[in-house]
Amino acid sequence: MTELENTIDKLNQELRRGTIVISVLSQLKEMQYGYSLVQSLNANGLRLEQNTLYPLLRRLESQNLLESHWGVDGSRPRRYYKLSDEGFQSLEILTKEWNEMVVVMDRFLNPKEGDA
Amino acid sequence: MVKVERYVYAVGKHLPMSHREDIKKEIRSTIEDIIEERVDGETPTEQLIDEILLELGEPREFARNYRKDANYLIGPGLYDTYKLVLKIGLILAAIGVFSLKINITPELSESYNYFGFIFRFLLEMVDEGVHVFGLVTISFFLIQWFGNARGKDFRKNQMNPAWHPSKLEAIPKSHVQIKYSRLIATIIISVLTLVIFNFFAEKIGIYYNRTGDQDSGFLQILSLDRLTDYMIFWNIELMLVMVISLYILISKRYTLFTVVAESLLSIATIVLLLTMVQDTTLINNSAISEAILSTDVSGDVETFIRNLWRIALAIIIVFMAVNLFGRGKAIFKFLK
Numbered sequence: 001m002t003e004l005e006n007t008i009d010k011l012n013q014e015l016r017r018g019t020i021v022i023s024v025l026s027q028l029k030e031m032q033y034g035y036s037l038v039q040s041l042n043a044n045g046l047r048l049e050q051n052t053l054y055p056l057l058r059r060l061e062s063q064n065l066l067e068s069h070w071g072v073d074g075s076r077p078r079r080y081y082k083l084s085d086e087g088f089q090s091l092e093i094l095t096k097e098w099n100e101m102v103v104v105m106d107r108f109l110n111p112k113e114g115d116a
Numbered sequence: 117m118v119k120v121e122r123y124v125y126a127v128g129k130h131l132p133m134s135h136r137e138d139i140k141k142e143i144r145s146t147i148e149d150i151i152e153e154r155v156d157g158e159t160p161t162e163q164l165i166d167e168i169l170l171e172l173g174e175p176r177e178f179a180r181n182y183r184k185d186a187n188y189l190i191g192p193g194l195y196d197t198y199k200l201v202l203k204i205g206l207i208l209a210a211i212g213v214f215s216l217k218i219n220i221t222p223e224l225s226e227s228y229n230y231f232g233f234i235f236r237f238l239l240e241m242v243d244e245g246v247h248v249f250g251l252v253t254i255s256f257f258l259i260q261w262f263g264n265a266r267g268k269d270f271r272k273n274q275m276n277p278a279w280h281p282s283k284l285e286a287i288p289k290s291h292v293q294i295k296y297s298r299l300i301a302t303i304i305i306s307v308l309t310l311v312i313f314n315f316f317a318e319k320i321g322i323y324y325n326r327t328g329d330q331d332s333g334f335l336q337i338l339s340l341d342r343l344t345d346y347m348i349f350w351n352i353e354l355m356l357v358m359v360i361s362l363y364i365l366i367s368k369r370y371t372l373f374t375v376v377a378e379s380l381l382s383i384a385t386i387v388l389l390l391t392m393v394q395d396t397t398l399i400n401n402s403a404i405s406e407a408i409l410s411t412d413v414s415g416d417v418e419t420f421i422r423n424l425w426r427i428a429l430a431i432i433i434v435f436m437a438v439n440l441f442g443r444g445k446a447i448f449k450f451l452k
Contacts, residue, residue, distance in 0.1 A: 035146050035149040035150065050146060050150075051178045054146070054181075058182065079142045079145070
């Protein structure tokens, strides 16, 4: 990997980091277990490694944004996650921030004629 | 499925103790989910399991992700090296203090506080330990700090391309974790004991200054003739201890054989030590009497010197007995 590719890779990771958190929070309004979450994220076009998701879930839980419990569904025990009240509040604020950001970024990156 | 268990075990080894079992359980259930989805009701092949584990990546890297969000004085990328350097540093410091103190010459006099001498020795060990700890920690902190300032990330982002599920180590049969530091300490102590008692036995004793005399004296506590008789057993015993420790270090696991062998050797050590404690001819009585006569030393110090050897041995015996108790528990676990 060249130096430039390395730099781009790093910037890309930084860019993705925040979006992954919002994406995960947005999918946990309903209770889900880790693997089903990976699948729903992938199905929506967000590729996420397993070894990134599980530690992230733990971190969000330790930040009180998620609640979790062990449940037995079918043959094996699974850990289920869901947004906590604080998680819901955070998601709401983050969604608002995100929507504003998209508008601003769009102005920067796709300037239309007539814009200053 | 053996590989899945091995993989989960390998990840668990690098996880913080507090959440280890819980995280392991989650990883296991996830892997089973993935397998189930891909085999569609059939028995999974080894090849498929390898494929899935390769996607999950090297266990150490997997576990690292659980630790990377904390604020680090020393980050995960440097932490393993830091631990290794710290261990080596502490061992070297202990050897350093030990070899320095062995040459120190306490004055053999009425007022000399021998317990104080031992206490100061221990204090110096702790003091040196703290020094080494501070120095190594600060060095690594600076490496981390300047590395971060220059945008250098010490985390290995790239997966180790050489890693493969077939390299996963077997799960030890018992719950007994291998304590590498204990094994290395055992080997170092055995080597030191062999060297000191085989080659420098005549130097073991108390070095002192006679009151009002410029010449320093030396009091040999042990009778070398008697010691030679015991050394035959000690050499065999310590060699076997080293062989067993090396075997565990290389094979990276305890088996019923190693635990029983270690226990038997511990018992042999205790028996040998007990015999030596009771053997009055092992102490160089004539030399002690002579030294006492030539100095104006009170009876208290004389008794102390005569007992010094026994006290030392008694401490070792207690230590060994505690150790043996731990072994007993390990054997019990194996049999269960």
